[in-house]
Amino acid sequence: MMKKTMIAALCSGLLLTGACPVQAQPTKPNIVFILMDNLGYGEPGVYGGGITRGAPTPNVDQLASEGLRLTNFNVEAQCTPSRSAIMTGRFAIRSGTHSVPIDGGMEGLTQWEVTLPEVLSQAGYRTALFGKWHLGSNQGRLPNDQGFDEWYGIPRTSDEAFYPDDPQALANHVPLMYVMAGKKGSKSQNVKPYSLEARRQIDTEITQRTIQFMQQSVKEGKPFYAYVPFTQVHFPSLPSPAFAGKSGHGDFADSVMEMDYHVGELLKEIDRLKVRDNTLVIFTSDNGPDDNWPWQGSAGPWRGYYFTHMEGSLRTPFIIRWPGNVPAGRVSNEIVHEVDTFTTLARIGGGNIPQDRPIDGVDQTDFFLGKTPNSARNGFPIYVADRLEGVKWKEWKMVFYEEQRNWWSPPVKLGTPKAFDLITDPKEEYPQSGLRTTWIARPLIGEAARFVGSLKKYPPIAAGTPDPYLPPVQK
Incomplete structure (x- = not known):
């Protein structure tokens, strides 16, 4: 006790000279939104997968024990509409983003849409996206044009990783997709072709860049919103060299294990930065599993795969942790839809929800915080x-x-x-x-x-x- 008192007194004296820097802690919670790609309900151990699928998921399972786990969290049936719903709080049919774009052109969100990073930026947050966007490939519709201070990742989807390694695609001059990077106020730049090799490495890069962003935000004393749409386990589900062969059950199981490792790295960094209690973490997926062998996923107790109206397409894992606010170890089968995350996070972050358009998301704050046992949504x-x-x-x-x-x-x-x-x-x-x-x-x-x-x-x-x-x- 005496030693602690002496240190405190010494630091107090140094504060008067400015020699003992102190970072102001933001009063608004940091938000880390982890979105997996094509991760079915039945993959994490806490949802019945894990070792039964040949891929233990200890980090995701631990996260579930520390927060609220939903068994009736619902999403849109495809990648693009799900990401649109998360960004705008509006069902994708409203926004012209109801389907995955496959023919190029002016796809994605119009500038008229108000995104969650725009709302949170106005509320004082630093915002960043590291991963898969899939809501526009043209300059003007990339993440740094839609509210994010910075981004690094792919504008579309991982099946295009086949193109740079396909002689026929190259011979026919099929345009390649690039890993890109950009900052608000500037044009995004191509970094490298999204090849099969780049596909193996990108989730490691996403993790590293997210960690750097969190470190810088804490250093500046500003609340941060890190949107982390990983590329795994979308086909081709190819693990990094560090995880290749690790499960003993093939590339897909290796990729699930790698996914869990990256989630664990983010959670460890939150602890290392000592912002655990003031950081809200969400873990979920954009839609149900893929049905392409050998990258076929599991929907657990439900039937059907993505792109369908079956429960296997609509229900995905959803875990939310916010120590001291979201009760730990709670499980609920109440209906929640991903559009609700927009409205809920905007309220928690102190942002203003648009009043000039229909917003389909309902505020689930009281439900998530355990103040009511019931969801604010019936259907x-x-x-x-x-x-x-x-x-x-x-x-x-x-x-x-x-x-x-x-x-x-x-x-x-x-x-x-x-x-x-x-x-x-x-x-x-x-x-x-x-x-x-x-x-x-x-x-x-x-x-x-x-x-x-x-x-x-x-x-x-x-x-x-x-x-x-x-x-x-x-x-």
Whole structure:
């Protein structure tokens, strides 16, 4: 005690001369949003995967024990719409981002959309993205044009890593995707082609750059928002040399182990920087698993893969930790949708939510903090591309198209919708019928009808709309 008192007195004296630097601690929480790519519900150990999938995930499992784990967290069915929903708090059908762009052109978010980093920047946060963007490839629609102070990563997706190593693609002069970097106020620059070798290394680079960003933010005494959309385990699921062969179960399991390691590195750095108690961490995925062998993922107890309306496409892992605020060890099956993260994080960060457009995300702060056992949401519409394929409400689900376990078969619209009780029938195998369950049609169809009515009042932005975009004047 005497030694501590002497040190404190010495430092107090040095403060008067400016020789003992003290960094002001931000009152707003830091936010680290970790988004995995095509990580199915059934991959982390705490969700039933881990060693049963040949890839233990101790860091993700530990994170779950320290916060809230959701079993009914829902996302959009594809990469681009999910990332759009997270960035804007709006279902992607509204923003012209309802599908993964495959034909080039003016894809991604218009400048009119207000993104979470824009909201948090105005609230005093340093903001950065390290990883996969997938919301625009053109200058003007890259992360540094949409609210991020800096970014490093890929503008589109990892399957383009095949191109630089494909003689036919090269012979036909297929444009290559580059790893890029940029800062707010300047154009983004190409760093290197996104080859298969670069694909193996990029998540290590993402981790290192995120750590450097956190270090600099803490040094400056400013709250930070680090959006970390890793590229694993999207195909080709190729591990770095440090993890190749580590699981003994192939590249995919190696990649899952590497994913868990990188998450652990970020969490260790948060502890090393001594900002654990003032840092909110989210771990989740953009959509359900891929169905391409040998990179086929697991949806755990659900059926179906991404690009479908099946639960295996819509439900992903979701963990949130904020020591002293989010109760540790809690598990909930309440419905939450990824659009809610925009509204919730904007409130927690002290940002202003746009009032001139429909925001679909609801504020889940009280639910996440354990002040209420119930989610602020009862249901949501299910879009696959630009098709309304279903709707969820409480434990019920109604679908308007035939089931698809994968995205290779064309969608077939049903003559009569099917309804499922997801508690008694989690695999969506036994449609409800009979007079005793006809009552469910009213709330389910009402949920869908309200959203469709909103689209009529606020017409969605067409995919490919150039900037500047201005919405129609409301009558």
